[in-house]
Amino acid sequence: MSESTSETMIEAKEVQKWYPNGFHALRGASLQVNRGEVVVIMGPSGSGKSTFIRTFNALEDFQQGSITVDGIALSNDLRHIDAIRREVGMVFQQFNLFPHLTVLENLTLAPVLVRKRPRAEVERQARALLERVGIAEQAAKYPGQLSGGQQQRVAIARALCMEPRILLFDEPTSSLDPEMVREVLEVMQDLAADDITMVVVTHEVRFARQVAHRVVLMADGEVVETADPETFFTAPSHERTRRFLEQIL
Amino acid sequence: MANRPVLAPQLRRLRRELFSSPGDGVLSISLIVLIGLVAIGFLRWAFGQASWAVIQVNSTLFAVGRYPIEQQWRLWLLTALLAAATGLSWGLLRASPRPDRTGTLWPRHDRLAVVILVLGALWLPWALRLAALIQLRWWLVVALLVGCRWAAGRFAAVLPSALRRLVPLLWPALYLLGMVLISGGLGLVTVPPSEWGGLLLTLLAASFAILLCFPIGVMLALGRRSDLPLLRWGSVLYIEFIRGAPLITLLFLGQNILGFLLPGGLAPERIWRAAWVLTFFAAAYLAESVRSGLSAVPPGQFEAARSLGLSYGQTLQQVVLPQALRVALPAMVGQFISLLQDTTLLSLIGLLDLLGTARTVMANPAFLGKSAEVYLTLAVLFWCCCAALGLGSRALERRLDPHTIPSAT
Numbered sequence: 001m002s003e004s005t006s007e008t009m010i011e012a013k014e015v016q017k018w019y020p021n022g023f024h025a026l027r028g029a030s031l032q033v034n035r036g037e038v039v040v041i042m043g044p045s046g047s048g049k050s051t052f053i054r055t056f057n058a059l060e061d062f063q064q065g066s067i068t069v070d071g072i073a074l075s076n077d078l079r080h081i082d083a084i085r086r087e088v089g090m091v092f093q094q095f096n097l098f099p100h101l102t103v104l105e106n107l108t109l110a111p112v113l114v115r116k117r118p119r120a121e122v123e124r125q126a127r128a129l130l131e132r133v134g135i136a137e138q139a140a141k142y143p144g145q146l147s148g149g150q151q152q153r154v155a156i157a158r159a160l161c162m163e164p165r166i167l168l169f170d171e172p173t174s175s176l177d178p179e180m181v182r183e184v185l186e187v188m189q190d191l192a193a194d195d196i197t198m199v200v201v202t203h204e205v206r207f208a209r210q211v212a213h214r215v216v217l218m219a220d221g222e223v224v225e226t227a228d229p230e231t232f233f234t235a236p237s238h239e240r241t242r243r244f245l246e247q248i249l
Numbered sequence: 250m251a252n253r254p255v256l257a258p259q260l261r262r263l264r265r266e267l268f269s270s271p272g273d274g275v276l277s278i279s280l281i282v283l284i285g286l287v288a289i290g291f292l293r294w295a296f297g298q299a300s301w302a303v304i305q306v307n308s309t310l311f312a313v314g315r316y317p318i319e320q321q322w323r324l325w326l327l328t329a330l331l332a333a334a335t336g337l338s339w340g341l342l343r344a345s346p347r348p349d350r351t352g353t354l355w356p357r358h359d360r361l362a363v364v365i366l367v368l369g370a371l372w373l374p375w376a377l378r379l380a381a382l383i384q385l386r387w388w389l390v391v392a393l394l395v396g397c398r399w400a401a402g403r404f405a406a407v408l409p410s411a412l413r414r415l416v417p418l419l420w421p422a423l424y425l426l427g428m429v430l431i432s433g434g435l436g437l438v439t440v441p442p443s444e445w446g447g448l449l450l451t452l453l454a455a456s457f458a459i460l461l462c463f464p465i466g467v468m469l470a471l472g473r474r475s476d477l478p479l480l481r482w483g484s485v486l487y488i489e490f491i492r493g494a495p496l497i498t499l500l501f502l503g504q505n506i507l508g509f510l511l512p513g514g515l516a517p518e519r520i521w522r523a524a525w526v527l528t529f530f531a532a533a534y535l536a537e538s539v540r541s542g543l544s545a546v547p548p549g550q551f552e553a554a555r556s557l558g559l560s561y562g563q564t565l566q567q568v569v570l571p572q573a574l575r576v577a578l579p580a581m582v583g584q585f586i587s588l589l590q591d592t593t594l595l596s597l598i599g600l601l602d603l604l605g606t607a608r609t610v611m612a613n614p615a616f617l618g619k620s621a622e623v624y625l626t627l628a629v630l631f632w633c634c635c636a637a638l639g640l641g642s643r644a645l646e647r648r649l650d651p652h653t654i655p656s657a658t
C-alpha cells in the first residue's frame with residue numbers, strides 16, 4: 001500500500017483560466033497531490049473539474065498562477081510540455097481509442113514512437129497489461145468491436161503502457177452503461193493499490209469513499225474543500241459541500 | 250388455375266420485380282422496347298455502317314503519339330512491368346486483406362474480371378487487325394498480369410511479411426523507372442516530351458498531377474487549419490484563388506506566364522508547364538476534401554495522442570491523417586477521376602493528348618466524317634481508366650475500414 005510520502009507530484013497554485021470566449025473557468029484553483037496518492041475531485045457540472053485536471057498535462061492552457069508536475073514547471077516551453085506528457089497518463093470520458101488500430105497497436109504506439117523502446121518488448125508488456133485489465137483475448141480486435149467498458153479498460157492499459165508516474169482520469173465512467181461501470185472501477189481500484197499517483201474526476205461516491213486518500217470539492221472554478229473521504233462525506237466543513245452532498249447522496 | 254405453369258425461380262423473381270402491377274408492366278415493357286431499339290440501332294451502326302479503319306490505321310498514334318518507333322520497346326517493357334505490378338498487388342490484396350481475415354482467393358468478381366481481361370486481350374488486337382507480333386505482345390502482357398495475380402495469391406502466405414510490406418513501394422519505384430524509360434537518360438536515347446502523345450501523354454499528365462497534388466493538397470489542408478495566421482491565410486487565399494478560376498484560363502496563363510517569368514531555357518517544356526498547372530489546380534480542390542476528412546476526426550483523438558506524449562508530427566502521421574484520409578478517400582478519388590478527364594483540356598493549348606491526337610486524325614481528309622468512331626473510342630478508353638481508378642479506390646476503402654473486418658474469433 002502507498003504510504004503517502006511527502007514528495008509532491010502535482011502542485012497547482014492559484015490557477016486562473018479564461019476560455020477564448022471570455023468564460024472564467026478557473027478562479028484561483030489550488031491543489032497539491034503527493035506521490036502515490038489517490039485524489040478524487042467532485043463537484044457540480046460546470047465547476048471546472050475537467051478543465052482543472054486538463055491543465056495538469058497542458059491539454060488546456062492557463063493565464064495566471066503556476067503548476068508544477070513532477071518537478072517540472074508548466075510553461076509554454078514545448079520541451080517541458082512533452083516531458084510532462086510522457087510522465088502523465090490520461091483516461092478520457094469518451095475513451096478516445098484510435099479506431100484504425102487494433103487494441104494491441106493502441107497500446108504499443110506511443111511507447112515505441114515516443115520512448116523508442118523495442119517493439120517486441122513493448123508487445124510483451126502490452127499483453128501483460130491487457131491481462132491485468134482482464135481483456136487479454138481482445139488484443140487483435142479493433143476498438144469498435146468492444147463494449148464501452150472494455151474500451152475504457154483498453155484506454156487505461158494504453159495509458160499504463162507508457163509507464164506514467166501520474167494518471168489523470170476525466171470522468172472515466174460517465175459515458176458507460178451502469179453494468180459496465182463496475183468493471184472499470186475495479187481496474188482503477190486495483191491500480192490505486194500500486195505506487196502510481198492518481199487524480200480522478202468522478203461522480204462515483206463509493207469509489208471516492210473506498211479508494212481515495214483525499215476528496216476535493218470544486219465549485220465555480222475554485223477548490224472549496226479538501227478532506228479525507230470519511231470527513232468529506234460525513235462532516236464537511238463548508239456549506240457549499242453540504243449542499244452538493246445533499247444533491248448527490 | 251390448376252395447371253398453371255411452374256416458373257423457374259429466376260423468372261419468378263423477374264416477374265415480381267418487373268410486372269408487380271399493370272402500371273409497372275407497361276413501364277417495364279416500354280423501357281425494354283426502348284433499350285432494345287437503341288441497342289439494335291447501335292449494333293447495326295457499330296458492325297455495319299461504322300468504319301473502324303480510322304482506329305485501325307491510327308492505333309499507334311492514339312496510343313503513344315509520335316513516339317519514335319525504334320524506341321517503342323521501352324513502352325512495351327513499361328506496360329509489361331505495370332501489368333506484373335498490378336497482378337502482384339491485386340493478388341496480395343485478395344490473399345491477405347488483413348492478417349486476421351481468411352479471404353477467398355478467387356471471389357466471383359475477380360474470376361469475371363479475369364475472363365473479361367483475357368477475352369478483351371484476344372479479341373481487341375485481332376479486331377483492330379494489329380500486326381501479329383503486336384497481338385502476341387498484348388497476349389503476353391495479359392498473361393503476365395493474370396500469372397502474377399495467381400502467383401501472388403497462391404504464394405503470399407509463404408512470403409515473409411517484411412517482404413510483403415515492400416510491395417506497395419513497388420509503385421513509386423516503378424513510376425520513377427517509367428519516367429526514365431519514357432523520357433530517356435541513363436544510357437537510353439532521349440525522347441523529348443514534344444514527341445509524346447495520345448494515351449501515353451494523357452496518362453502521364455494525369456498520374457503526375459494525381460501523385461503530386463496529393464502531398465500539396467494535404468499540406469494546404471493542414472495549413473488552412475493551422476494556428477499560424479500567415480500559414481492559414483496563405484492557404485485560404487491560394488485555395489480560393491485557384492477554385493475561383495476555370496482550369497482552361499489557368500492552363501493558358503501557365504503557358505504564357507512561365508515563359509515570361511523564367512529566363513530562357515529555364516521554363517519547363519510546354520507539357521511540363523501544363524502538368525504543373527494541373528497539379529496545382531487539383532491540389533486546391535483536394536485540400537478541401539482533406540479538410541472535410543480532418544474535421545471528421547474527433548478532437549479527442551488529437552488529445553489522446555498528445556497526452557500519450559506523441560509529437561504534433563507523430564500525431565498527424567499516426568493518428569489523425571490515417572483516419573482523415575480514409576474519410577476523404579471517396580471524394581479524393583472523385584477528384585482524381587475528374588482530373589483525368591480534365592487532361593483533355595491540354596488539347597486546347599495545342600498539346601497532342603488523346604483528344605488532341607483525335608482532332609488531328611479527324612482533320613485528315615482521309616478520315617473525314619469518322620468522328621463518331623473516334624469519339625466513341627475515346628469515351629471507352631476514358632471509361633476504362635476511370636473504372637480502374639474507381640475499382641482500385643473501392644478495394645482500398647474496404648481494406649482501410651476497420652468496421653468491415655469481421656472479428657478474429
